[in-house]
Amino acid sequence: MEHSKLRAFMMKCNKCSRGWSVDQSDFEKPIITCQNPECNNQFTVYEGLKNGLKFFEDFIPIPFLANDMFNETIDVKIGYETYFNLPESIKKIYKIMIMPMGAFLVGAVDITKKGFRIFTSLPDGGDKSLIGENTKVFIMINAKTDDYNIPWMDMLQFALEQLINEDFLTSILFSEIAFEIYIDMALSEGYRKYGLDEDSISRFLVATELPTKVNPLMWNLYQIKLSKSTSWNNWEKKALKWRNEIAHGSKVGATEDEAKLVYETVVDSIFYFMEGIDKKMKQTNV
Ligand SMILES: [Zn+2]
Structure with missing residues (x-):
């Protein structure tokens, strides 16, 4: 069967909307220039990836995670x-x-x-x-076709699938779960580096509320907090609020705009942390 290998993630230029699969070396470059010779738009690898995840309304969207x-x-x-x-x-x-x-x-x-x-x-x-x-x-x-498992990405993929299938309530839940998995993973990695054992990490994470995780805990480990990002208001006042209302049964319906907002806020928030953690790692050379 004829096939062509891709990378599981796609970069997109938000000016000319050309897309291509991301390469490992792109993460080393401080700035990426659009591959369209007539465009010349410049952006960071994280902006390109964020755009790739947000361009889900293309005529034929390439599903991310498919390689x-x-x-x-x-x-x-x-x-x-x-x-x-x-x-x-x-x-x-x-x-x-x-x-x-x-x-x-x-x-x-x-x-x-x-x-x-x-x-x-x-x-x-x-x-x-x-x-x-x-x-x-x-x-x-x-x-x-390759064996990779990144649970938060799988959740985000489910969230996007539900958004496209117009099951907006489920999409909101999956988007928020993707974000929570990502945060727990980032915090666990940080604590592991300080030598904390798995049992303590998991007890600590279970006992801690999400707003505490994304602000003081992330700040302690990586000097980055969500409350300083542009997605903070949408996350705290909408994504997190709706997620809690859905989980407790008081929100029983959602609109496409709400589901889109949560999906995009989660993508922005995750990449905000990824970029910040990456910067911190490069500085400290860990
Ligand atoms: Zn371009």
């Missing part, structure tokens, strides 16, 4: 079902696009990482003589 793109033409028979086996290297499917090469309808069901069933049928008033005819469909699959 491989497969494409293939498959033989099908109109009106019949075809099972398509996926390569064993696939660990997770993020998106399947399937296009009929002719005047018929096509869809995929029972999708697992092993494969899926392809259905074909005729549109209303379609030419019935086509039933049983051999033809082709073209498929494109975004998948994960």
Whole structure:
């Protein structure tokens, strides 16, 4: 099966909207110049990644965390079902696009990482003589083929999926959970460096409220706090508030704007910390 390897994260220029996958060396560069020769826009790797995560309204968004793109033409028979086996290297499917090469309808069901069933049928008033005819469909699959597991990114991916599927309440919860996982991970890493044992770290994190984690605790470890960032108000007054209301049953519905705001606030907040921690690590050379 034909495929092309990508990196799981995408950078996007917010001026010309060109996107490309991020390279390890980009993290060493203080400033990135847009790959579009006519654009010349400059931004940091973190801004590029943030833009990549926020451009989810593109015509064909590239799902982040997918590091491989497969494409293939498959033989099908109109009106019949075809099972398509996926390569064993696939660990997770993020998106399947399937296009009929002719005047018929096509869809995929029972999708697992092993494969899926392809259905074909005729549109209303379609030419019935086509039933049983051999033809082709073209498929494109975004998948994960390398073994990487970054729980907060998986949660963010779920949040984005729910946002696109218009399940806004669930999207808000997943976005906030992604943020909480990221914060706990960053704090645990910091405490581990000071020699604190796993049991103490986990007890400490369970007993501590989130606003304390993102301000004084992050400040103690990395000299960075969320209350100094531009996303603070949206996070404290909206994202965190709504998350608590949903968890306690008092908020039972959400709008697209609310879910988008929480998703974007979480992306901004996580990258605010990532950039700050990265700076601190470079300074202290740890
Ligand atoms: Zn550009």
